[in-house]
Amino acid sequence: MRNNMRNNPLTLTLAAVLLLISVGVSASAHHATASFDMTKSMTVKGTVTGFDWTNPHVYIYVDVKDEKGAAEKWSVEMASTGMLARAGWRRDTVKAGDEITIFGNRAKDGRPFLHLSKVVFANGQELAQNAQN
Amino acid sequence: MRNHLIFSAAAAVAMFALLPAARGQDAAHQGSVPDLSGVWQVTKYQPRMFPNGGAPLAPWGEAKFKTANAETNDPNLGCLPTGVPRLMFVPLPLEIVQTPTRVVIIHEGVQALREIYLNRQHPKDLDPTYSGDSVGKWEGDTLVLDTIGFNDKTWLDAVGLPHSDATHVIERIRRTDHDTLVDDVTIDDSKAYTKPFTIQQVYKLKPGWEIQEYVCEENNKYTYQGK
16 A cells, blocks of 8 residues: 555645654764655555665565555665664664565655655564664 | 794884884773764755855956856756865755874765865865865864865856866865854955855764765766756
């Protein structure tokens, strides 16, 4: 299920908060989020198919089902392994098969590609990608 | 007896060779040389040196700036060196290590190493490089860095402010309190800009942080070099 959150005042506020978070210190060092629309936040919910614990970015791969049940393959870009480890992430934080909700900013070119703000796991646990400073 | 003399002389030479290092470290610990060592992280990421525009671009710089596209031709995308001074603005930690004759800055970002020589001047006829040649001296509590010898292949910031091979970077680094480091970075490049300008970057000490591996080429989905 994919929600485009642009029209709801509550989610607009949430988007603004996430934007404030995302332009903080943790912004990507490698390319400065130039490829993403940092003015609009959105969420995707789906099933994890892969997790690259790599540099210069960590990636989560998610299958997101549309209304007809067809899976769209999304990629989610995050910070480096070092910065994520400082924010509480580990190489096995995300596993294939996990049901997760991703908050992030979509690629400007419209690809199913997000810059992550935070992830919410099925048990309600949340992880941002920012080390608290 | 003669062997003893030779041994003693060798020992004396060895001690003499070691003494300056020992003296310098003691001096640093005793506070006569400021201690900037530690792992530091920028307090605020500044992708733009001029967030509201207004960079004093000269025609050469203006023309080069127009060719910059952060999504397609930022040298960092292809993992080319970040270079000086942009390295100092990267939102990944850096570690400062001091010896009597060097200040070494280890940058987690792209695993860059910056050496600042405290005991020599710039060599003549420098080959142009991404990070140039840095020399430093102490002025009171401030480490003053002077860097020249650049190529023109790096950007000053993440939106592509350019610089030429005539760039002269002067940095004034000091600890304003135990947990705070400030670097005033002055860029003097009469080819690219109409006047020098100074951008400040503030860092916080990060006790317990260690510099981690960061291999830019490992899983880089942004490489455009050669395409």
